[in-house]
Amino acid sequence: MAGHSQFKNIMHRKGAQDARRAKQFAKVIREITVAARSGLPDPASNARLRAAMWAAQKVNMPKDTVERAIKKASGATAGDDYVEVRYEGYGIAGVAVIVEALTDNRNRTASDVRAAFSKHGGSLGETNSVSFMFDHIGIVSYPASVASEDEMLEAAIEAGADNVSSSAEGHEITCAIEAFFGVRDALEARFGQPEIAKLDWRPNVLVTLDEEKAVSLLKLIDVLDENDDVQAVYANFDLPDAVAEKLSA
Incomplete structure (x- = not known):
């Protein structure tokens, strides 16, 4: 089992279903906001906005919620101004981690991401410090x-x-x-x-983890993913079948 794409099948999410749904909606609305402001508010003429609207469909966001987000983003008083930022660093055992975020406060997001890395045995690096491994x-x-x-x-x-x-x-x-x-x-x-x-x-290169290191890394990824500013997390780890099965139990 390799990479970040399967880790949610291992780590059991805490909290109510409605709280998780709200977080999903918040992340998609941020992407819709940035997409609508990066081009025309018409999805037929804005490829990124179309992609954001597909993401909204995937999490079953109501159509009127999507339309309100687009209208707000394209209005004269558009509200929150989000910027795209990418953080790179190392988790336990030298696993490379890339974090993509949309934030209206770079200092807050950087502080939160750095704290998550430090707490879970990792370290935040400079931009492009690990992206060459992807x-x-x-x-x-x-x-x-x-x-x-x-x-x-x-x-x-x-x-x-x-x-x-x-x-x-x-x-x-x-x-x-x-x-x-x-x-x-x-x-x-x-x-x-x-x-x-x-x-x-x-x-393009993977780090194989034992059970102890896998648990630590997955906690880091889970904390990062729970951050409202974070849109996606990627990591270059691999889990042997026996470890993946044990963590899934």
Whole structure:
């Protein structure tokens, strides 16, 4: 089991379901706000806004909530002004960690992120201190039922993607970040809305952890992910099957 994408299946979330839902909504609304201000408030003309609206659908955000967020962001008195920031550092055992955030207070967010690293055996580094251990790519995925392996490969190549990985579970298409929106839109036009469409930090080197170190690292990731300013956390760890099964029990 590798990377951050599966850690939520291991760590049991504390707190009520409605509190978790509120946090999800808050993170998506921040992305909608930044997306709407970065271009036109019309999703047809703003690829990032379309992506943010898809994210809202994934967490079942009501349509009127999305529309209010766009209207507020594009209004003359738009309210909170969020900026994008990225933090990089090391967790326990030298695991590389990337934290992406949207914040209206850089000092607060930096302090919170630094404290989380320190408390859980890590250290916050400089920008680009660990990103070289990741590939920054676009990812689009579809269920296997939408197309055959050959059909998806042909469509992805025509759209400008770099690679397609197909299995019984589905198709994962990867591309350069510069090509992401074009690839996503071309595939959506042919196969409908994808299950996943996002920019991702994919580790190109992995650190294998034992149970003790895995528990410590997952606590760090969980604390970071619970921060309202944090949008995503990526880490280059790998868990042996035996450790993953024990933590899942």
